[in-house]
Amino acid sequence: MTLLGYNTPVHNRSVALIDKQEFVGLDGIAHLATGGEAPWLRSHDDACRRFGRLKSAGMAGREEMFAVYRRAKARVARLLGVEPAAVAFLAHASEGLNQAVHAVDWRDGDNAVVADLEYPSLIYPVSALRARGVEVRVIETRDHYLSLDRLAAAVDRRTRLVLVSHVSYLTGQRVDLARCAEIARAAGAWLAVDATHALGVAPVPGELCDFVVSSCYKWLLATHGVGIFAYDAARAQGRSSRRRSAGTSVDHRGGLAAPLDDAAQARRGAVRGRQPEPARASRPRQCPRRPRRPRPEGGARPRARAGRRAASRDFGASACLVITPMAPDERAGNVCFLAADGQGLAARLAERGVLVWGGDGRIRISAHVHDGADDVRRCLDELASISPRR
Numbered sequence: 001m002t003l004l005g006y007n008t009p010v011h012n013r014s015v016a017l018i019d020k021q022e023f024v025g026l027d028g029i030a031h032l033a034t035g036g037e038a039p040w041l042r043s044h045d046d047a048c049r050r051f052g053r054l055k056s057a058g059m060a061g062r063e064e065m066f067a068v069y070r071r072a073k074a075r076v077a078r079l080l081g082v083e084p085a086a087v088a089f090l091a092h093a094s095e096g097l098n099q100a101v102h103a104v105d106w107r108d109g110d111n112a113v114v115a116d117l118e119y120p121s122l123i124y125p126v127s128a129l130r131a132r133g134v135e136v137r138v139i140e141t142r143d144h145y146l147s148l149d150r151l152a153a154a155v156d157r158r159t160r161l162v163l164v165s166h167v168s169y170l171t172g173q174r175v176d177l178a179r180c181a182e183i184a185r186a187a188g189a190w191l192a193v194d195a196t197h198a199l200g201v202a203p204v205p206g207e208l209c210d211f212v213v214s215s216c217y218k219w220l221l222a223t224h225g226v227g228i229f230a231y232d233a234a235r236a237q238g239r240s241s242r243r244r245s246a247g248t249s250v251d252h253r254g255g256l257a258a259p260l261d262d263a264a265q266a267r268r269g270a271v272r273g274r275q276p277e278p279a280r281a282s283r284p285r286q287c288p289r290r291p292r293r294p295r296p297e298g299g300a301r302p303r304a305r306a307g308r309r310a311a312s313r314d315f316g317a318s319a320c321l322v323i324t325p326m327a328p329d330e331r332a333g334n335v336c337f338l339a340a341d342g343q344g345l346a347a348r349l350a351e352r353g354v355l356v357w358g359g360d361g362r363i364r365i366s367a368h369v370h371d372g373a374d375d376v377r378r379c380l381d382e383l384a385s386i387s388p389r390r
Contacts, residue, residue, distance in 0.1 A: 017369040029353050030375040035169065035197060035334045035366030036357040038221050079199060080206030080230055088229045093196055094121040096213030096229035097163075100192040101125040103211075103231075104160050108133035112161045113154045113189075115139040115146045117170050122163045122194055134160075144171045144323040152183045159189040166204060167197035170360060172324035172334035174202060181208040199228070201333040201368065206230050219333060219368065323362070336364045345386065352382045 020026040023039040031039050054061035070084070077084040090096050101112075102125075112126040116138050126136050137154045139146065146168070155162060162184045167174045177193060184191040190210040198204050200219030206212045212230040216222035321338045324331060338361055339345050346358025356379065357364040367376060 016372045030378045032365045033355040034368040082206045092227040093213040093215045100211035110160045111135035113137045114163045155187045159187045163192045165194045167332040172336045174332045339363045
């Protein structure tokens with residue numbers, strides 16, 4: 001078995017990349033719900049205490065907090081393959097998506113393209129543009145699958161923004177961002193990507209995108225109150241006049257007599273106001289931690305792939321329809337199947353110590369670094385006992 005993002009072999013025993021003892025509340029629990037809410041690392045408690053000490057240390061403590069901020073930006077930049085200057089932290093991914101939508105100088109007759117299965121935070125900001133004469137083209141997916149051919153067909157010379165999730169929260173499908181970028185560039189449009197279900201579990205080529213946003217409380221094992229926003233200023237420079245500024249949007253005013261000029265920072269497309277401080281203090285822990293054991297040679301492969309294949313076989317035998325694509329390059333950390341009462345089924349699993357996400361007529365299983373083969377098998381066994389095979 002291979003684990004997502006790592007080539008760690010899993011034999012006939014449980015192997016987790018990070019021991020469950022390093023998390024709060026995982027004793028006796030098969031936590032397969034990272035796609036909804038990641039477990040809390042005990043090291044975050046240390047980070048919060050450190051924040052308290054820095055907060056009480058006056059300006060020296062404040063300078064150290066900004067140093068933490070810069071280190072966190074550098075780490076996120078490495079994950080995305082972009083420069084640290086392109087990265088900012090906002091309150092959440094939804095704020096970043098609103099920033100992306102409002103960065104465009106929309107004109108009457110323009111259009112934005114988005115799929116019908118996207119998370120509401122991608123759909124709602126562009127839906128509001130209809131009042132300004134902007135057409136919102138919603139791609140109707142078929143069989144729970146987003147066809148990039150259909151995406152390309154919806155894009156034309158009046159398309160200003162294409163919005164996609166790198167990995168679908170609803171189906172687990174991972175789209176080809178290189179192809180999405182080609183489609184957008186051919187029309188002169190911007191590409192905005194929600195990488196919430198990819199960053200931390202699958203490679204995210206941020207250099208291909210104009211905007212990338214991500215929550216931090218899922219696959220990045222962080223917390224609420226902070227989101228990632230990356231913006232390609234070089235490509236977008238001169239195409240946007242809308243921006244918002246805050247007191248920390250500039251690095252230095254130049255003195256009371258100097259005119260204010262935040263253009264260099266504003267071109268990044270982000271509001272650099274005060275961040276939620278406890279979240280900022282814990283940022284060094286928000287990026288995925290390297291496993292302590294050596295990684296075998298070879299390219300990175302999707303985690304828990306064998307477990308998902310087993311799940312597909314077992315779900316199929318149980319008359320459950322897996323809607324996550326089978327192709328390895330179209331998967332990441334989520335595997336989803338249809339369930340009429342997904343929420344109720346997830347609740348029954350939770351009673352048995354197995355945490356998954358259920359809703360919208362679906363069950364989503366999200367294995368991460370704290371899970372091993374035994375956790376996946378336990379989930380499958382409990383599912384089989386709740387829903388006997390026909």
